[in-house]
Amino acid sequence: MSPREKKLDARFYNRKDVLRIARELLGKILVTQLDGIRCSGRIVETEAYAGVHDRACHAFGGRRTARSEDLYGAPGTAYIYICYGMHHLFNVITNEVNIPHAVLVRALEPIEGIDHMLERTGKMTADYTLTRGPGNLSRAMGISKLHSGSMLFSEEIFIGDDGLRYKPDQIVVTSRIGVESAREDAELPYRFIVKGNPYVSARKS
DNA sequence: CGACCGATCGTCT
């Protein structure tokens, strides 16, 4: 691991306020070191999923199935599931064991391993589509459902802090994307983005 | 630029 960033520890993830954690994850660095390939990118878009009372969360109403089991894991667990049959969506689990809070990481600004990201995605150029959107970033970083349940303290996948902080006026809060069926919870201000960052989804603001 | 649509398949009812 490069000495540049310091891994977030269990204390960071083991907190009750998932909205605060989602906000604080902006600017942190997601790192994968898979098969000797190191890739990293700065997190610029997140969404909070607030457990059993959140209609958009897979754990709404206490639902607990084989798919969502990792959502109930220890703080710092990776929860990855397949969406629309082809996209692997990467979440980090927060709060205590059995409290199914999660933060979906939706976009990165690539830092290291861009050539490998291009190879994995089959793209020709490193434009803003490379790691924009949860499906795209997982493909670029080599993250798949196989990594669900693994802890983010390993060398394979983790989140680091290099000290960068966004000022409050650089962060915009909006409703979440793709959760229309969550009825009254669809409009909750649970999405956090870095203002003006080209890797953030273009929708809303 | 916005609206729409097909791809693709694991998961849940």
Next chain:
DNA sequence: GACGATCGGTCGA
């Protein structure tokens, strides 16, 4: 058997 915490392409204004 229906439905996604998506994506990229197309079509029309």
